[in-house]
Amino acid sequence: MSLPDTAREVRLAERPSGWPTDSTFETATVPVRRPAAGQLLVRNLVMSVDPAMRGQMDDRPSYVAPFQIGEPLNGAAVGEVAVSESEDFQVGDLVVHTLGWREYALLDANAARRVDPELAEPNAFLGVLGAPGLTAYTGLFEIAGLRETDVVFVSGAAGAVGSIAGQLAKLHGARKVVGSAGSDEKVRHLTEDLGFDAAFNYKRGPVHQQLAEAAPEGIDVYFDNVGGDHLEAAIHSMNDFGRIAMCGAISQYNEVDAQPGPRGMFQMVSKRLTARGFIVIDHFDKYPEFMAEVGGWLRQGRLRYEETVLHGLDKAPEAFLGMMRGENTGKMLVDLR
Numbered sequence: 001m002s003l004p005d006t007a008r009e010v011r012l013a014e015r016p017s018g019w020p021t022d023s024t025f026e027t028a029t030v031p032v033r034r035p036a037a038g039q040l041l042v043r044n045l046v047m048s049v050d051p052a053m054r055g056q057m058d059d060r061p062s063y064v065a066p067f068q069i070g071e072p073l074n075g076a077a078v079g080e081v082a083v084s085e086s087e088d089f090q091v092g093d094l095v096v097h098t099l100g101w102r103e104y105a106l107l108d109a110n111a112a113r114r115v116d117p118e119l120a121e122p123n124a125f126l127g128v129l130g131a132p133g134l135t136a137y138t139g140l141f142e143i144a145g146l147r148e149t150d151v152v153f154v155s156g157a158a159g160a161v162g163s164i165a166g167q168l169a170k171l172h173g174a175r176k177v178v179g180s181a182g183s184d185e186k187v188r189h190l191t192e193d194l195g196f197d198a199a200f201n202y203k204r205g206p207v208h209q210q211l212a213e214a215a216p217e218g219i220d221v222y223f224d225n226v227g228g229d230h231l232e233a234a235i236h237s238m239n240d241f242g243r244i245a246m247c248g249a250i251s252q253y254n255e256v257d258a259q260p261g262p263r264g265m266f267q268m269v270s271k272r273l274t275a276r277g278f279i280v281i282d283h284f285d286k287y288p289e290f291m292a293e294v295g296g297w298l299r300q301g302r303l304r305y306e307e308t309v310l311h312g313l314d315k316a317p318e319a320f321l322g323m324m325r326g327e328n329t330g331k332m333l334v335d336l337r
Contacts, residue, residue: 003041003083006031007029007103008028008030008103009027009028009030009313010025010027010072010317011025011069012068014069015069016057016058019321020317024057025316028072032104033106034083035084036085037085038086038109040085040095040109041082041105041106042079042080042097042106042112043103044077044078044100045078045079045094046122046123046335046336047100047333048075048077048100048127048131049075049316049333049334050076050131050160050323051248053320056073072102073101074099075101076096076131077099077101077105078122078125079095079097080092081112084109086109089109093114094115095112096115096130097111097113099111101313102313119295119299120295120298123307123309123331123333126333127307128294128298128303128305128331129298133290134283135247136168136223137168137290138280140152140172140223140245141168141172142283143243144223144244144245145243146172149175151175151177151178151217151219151220152169152174152220152221152222152223153178153180153211153215154166154178155179155180155222156181156225156326158181158182158190158329159326159330160328160330161248162223163194163305163329164294164303165223166179167194167303169221169223176197176198176215176217177198178196178199178219179196179199180199180201180207180211181200183203187199187200198214200213200214202229206229208237212237217239218237218238218239219239219242220238221242221243221245222234223245224245224246226251228251231244231262232264238273241272242274243275244275246275246276307330307331307332308331309333310332310334312334312335315334319333
């Protein structure tokens with residue numbers, strides 16, 4: 001494989017205040033460096049943009065280090081090994097790693113994981129068979145302890161995590177699965193394509209009213225991707241001993257000032273509810289179990305996944321901003337080929 005002398009990467013140009021803009025990002029051309037012993041040079045084929053990246057743009061303590069101004073952003077990517085200085089990888093192997101936002105990635109071999117192209121297309125290892133799928137799996141089964149008698153509500157249900165969480169709940173026999181989404185077309189997609197029992201467009205009316213109409217029997221599990229009014233509505237609709245898997249709060253990520261918490265929090269006490277936040281990086285020990293089950297459903301055609309794909313590294317900022325605005329259905333990806 002012939003290698004170029006230079007390649008491009010997308011860097012953090014400035015820390016955003018509120019919503020990121022085009023000026024948050026800058027593209028730079030850098031030399032393509034050859035790997036040292038124990039390293040790989042990977043030509044990235046497809047990269048992910050994820051809501052959690054918004055938090056890394058701020059300089060504040062978190063569970064991962066913040067991005068640095070003038071340095072390339074990081075994110076999950078699948079690429080092809082172009083040069084290997086490791087006995088564990090051969091040129092041409094497909095690997096998943098966390099140095100996206102660049103055309104070529106130089107990384108230690110122990111930071112890459114080989115993926116099987118016979119199991120699924122490379123894109124799937126950034127979505128249904130990657131961190132979003134594992135997040136859905138962990139949130140439902142380990143955090144919320146899903147039962148067959150449960151009524152489940154998933155917010156942001158047409159996104160990468162929510163769409164898988166709802167389907168997994170149905171596959172595990174949940175009594176009813178309800179989802180929220182931001183357009184009528186996404187609502188149709190949830191019920192007609194993904195098998196949700198009910199869904200609603202949160203832009204068409206108060207969430208608490210629409211949720212009560214969709215699940216008059218109350219809900220037992222809430223898979224929270226949104227926070228804000230969705231979390232408040234879920235607490236109000238929850239049955240006694242309900243469980244909340246707190247995965248994300250995308251409605252709050254770009255707020256400059258701290259937002260007040262949900263009203264009616266005493267219901268957490270009176271209904272004996274459980275709410276637990278979780279981060280998928282703490283649960284990678286579940287990956288083999290997850291792959292065996294979810295990979296099997298994928299091969300059987302029982303699990304469906306959608307992607308919204310933009311093409312070219314120059315489109316990475318647009319993909320990120322569009323994902324934050326909810327313009328994607330399923331996983332938002334950038335194809336670099």
